Amino acid sequence: MAKLLSCVLGPRLYRVYRERGPARLPQDGDEAAEGSPASRESSWDSYYQPRSLEKHSDSILALASVLWSISYYTSPLAFFYLYRKGYLTMSKVVPFSHYAATMLFLLAGVACLRGIGRWTNPQYIQFITILEDSHRIGTPEIKKKLASYNFDFRSWPVDFRWDEVSSRSDSRGISLLQPPPKHRSTANGFLNAVKKLPCQIASYIVAHTFGRRMLYPGSVYLLQKALMPMLLQGQARLVEECGGKRAKLLACDGNEIDTMFMDRRGTSEPQGAKLVICCEGNAGFYEVGCLSTPLDAGYSVLGWNHPGFAGSTGIPLPQAEANAMDAVVQFAIHRLGFQPDDIVLYAWSIGGFTATWAAMTYPEISALVLDASFDDLVPLALKVMPESWRGLVTRTVRQHLNLNNGEQLCRYQGPVLLVRRTKDEIITTTVPEDIMSNRGNDLLLKLLQHRYPKVMGEEGVRMVREWLEASSPMEEVAVCSRYEVEDDWCMSVLRSYRDQHGPDFPWSVGDDMMPEGRRQLALFLARKHLQNFEATHCTPLPHHNFRLPWRL
Template sequence: RSAHSGRMAGWMWLRCVLGEAHRQHPRLGKYYRMIHFTGREGFRSKASALWSLSYYSSPLLLCYLYRKGCRLISLNIYVYRLVAQLKITRWKNSEYLQFISILEEAKKNHTPANKVSTAKYIGLFVFMCAFDPLCDRKQSKAGVSLLKPEPRLRGAADSVLNSVFLITHSFGRRMLYPGSVGLLQKAMRPMLQQGQARLIEEFDGQRNKLVACDGNEIDTMFVDRRRDGGQNGQTLVICCEGNAGFYEVGCMNTPLEGGYSVLGWNHPGFGGSTGVPFPQNEANAMDVVIQFAIHKLGFKISDIVVYAWSIGGFTASWAVMSYPEIQSIVLDASFDDLLPLALKVMPDSWRPLVQHTVRQYMNLNNAEQLLKYQGPVLLIRRTRDEIITTTGPEDVMSNRGNDLLLKLLQFRYPKIMTDEGIRVVRQWLGSSTPLEEASVYSGYEVDDDWCVSVLQSYQADRDVLFPWSVGEDMTLEGRRQLALFLARKYMRNFETTHCTPLPASEFHQPWRL
């Protein structure tokens, strides 16, 4: 018995030392109800960040240390020893010892009780997978190919393409999705832990691991409002975050405040999700999230609303393209196509390279996907947006949300959106304040009731899919009125910048005829 106790003590000591470095043994982030950081935990966090910084900069650091001699090398070794000693102090931490015991039991026995036990800890991604379409034998749509599949590179003759491939997979991807950079995630960790704790404590959130068809593990958070009795609770809002957004602190909070059931998820490589956020991986992740909502959470696909902010419009538009029965889509501060925005930040001499790279590897063409959806759409435009404008926030006409609206209206109502229809809509889009917007609208004497009756009459007589031919036998004045009416129904302005959280009062269900 004493020999067994000795072996157990040695095993526990080893686990305490390995801690974060051991892939199958995550860090203890404290209980959700004890999320304040002690000085020691804060120091460990900073030491961990320094370790990561030295790891990523190690090639340059080693050359520098070699030139400076052994003194700096000895200092570096001393820092690493200090970090190791801080980890060893976990042996004296009763919370950490209890954490290890619960974790090992959860790994051996995947029971609901063990899942609940591990869920009490911040930063711990539960080992028991909540949903794997292959294991659950559900039909997945992840096989739906993207508009431009990623090409295979062969042979030495493709050296230039290989170079582009490497640039995209290193610098380009991190520039487009800064939230996947480890150092940024470490800096944001306290904020993410606070947000995760809030979702679980205040909203009874359920954290689940989903396995996409490519093997990536997707970190999700579900808040169920169906039992609250409110009408909005019966609708599930699936949230797609921006390029540096996480469900812990992202757009998930907007529909939550509106009383909806909400399902948030992190991009591959963000937070607890594994992988890298390339378009196909993003689509695979979105697919398994929808499958989970339908087959495990029990929502009808017609009760699902997809809500996205910024670059999240790619996965949101992919979702409604691939699952056309989805109730509606809301795109906040999103764009029509990545290429114009990529060209904006790169030198003109790089234009051919940027075009090739974006189209081959990062073809986030939201408009092309959105046009394949027949359901209700709402676009929210930030009138002082500094990110998705091509000339600057002061020029509201350079906002790529305008192009997304025009492409959608031109596809759905081609007889209304003639040259004159486009002209009046662009005039309306040039309004940066509600007063200017109302002035343009009233200037053309738009009769809302008449517009609704014309569209309803066309729909009742034909019951056809988009594009519609309504407006082909109409006067110029009538087409102008319909163009402005539809523009205001499909888009709402919000007077703020790109990164301002959207208030619940600005989150609306899209217009239905």
């Protein structure tokens, strides 16, 4: 009976992975091989095959889950409609509650039938036995057997805790950059607080209802349900073809973070000694996201899902994002064994927030690559919301959804590379054709103005903007040729300053320089920190376009 109860309450089993060979990179011929009938048959056989009773009862429960999710998102409209029609009365609510209780009882019966179907399936019995042993014993051998299964990640045992490192066990949480407080007298401060209370309540409601779901659509259950087959295929590729190892991390706020690690150390790839930690976009998952770019380039790679995405729990708000990223970096250093100066942070789009936060918090990290990222969320939020909502939108973002990438980036001292999409339709504030409205430009200018304030004066900013306006590589070269930028001279000036004053930014280089020299340095530094990629926002970055940032 204990085993039957385990089958009733146990997780859904999706796949039994094929026997993994040695880790290798996908080859050019793999795609064709995967399309062959033998490959398709092998892939199909690796899926868990439930018996009829489990299959049909599971379909009923899945349909009920989708209907519940739809009713949850439409509940405000439904309640308003029922109220207008006069249905929210005691005489009509009581029969409905009886109907709901009956439906819950029937669904519990269906769950029991599903458990019986699992109980009669030797494959599921073997899986549930291994899962129970992993929670009870947790030896490496048992965990290795468990890694052969893909199942509901909520039942996966925790592999790493954020406080596992003794020096961090007394931490009180992870800090974010906060806007400076406005100083007022006590009386005025109290009156202003009372006046602003309705606005603050409205901002909180907006942020925690449709606001965060617009910002992170990947956390919406219905979207995840639609993407589930694609996510399962992506996991299978990473595990079976790339030797991926899945792990669950526990963050300081109690959220469980789903990660996947591909180890290239000890292989023929010279880049394998470097670990690239990938931070996905607002609807991206490591199974099908930007992780493939450094993976195909031969690096060791660690991917993770935002809180509330796929196997990760929680809600993707800035504090939870930072907590999750902290656990990921700690896992990479203290469990996977990478030194901070062997770790590269790679982020796409909104993933720039967690990447810049980690770079600011762990300044010894080797390098930072930001692809299609932005400097501040407010201008992009104002772009998609009505003009009459400007005050509410600004207040909501600043108080609850403050993704201040530019400010965090300026706190990092290491090498940085920005990848700008020349046809980006997401992080431009006007139209994709207007490349000067791309917020990646503002991210570059903020970085250069912080690091090289004497070079990036009014004229230096004008030079960099002229270069950023170039719409093709030929026009970029023409701008640099027009101002006679000499790379060797710029390098010698920068190296000489570093040798005399040290590497810490900001630098005062250019303070005693002629305007022509400052113009050359401004254009030289812009070229070294930004790489153009002729594509739209969601086009995957080819692995041959992925490179580490410039180092002096």
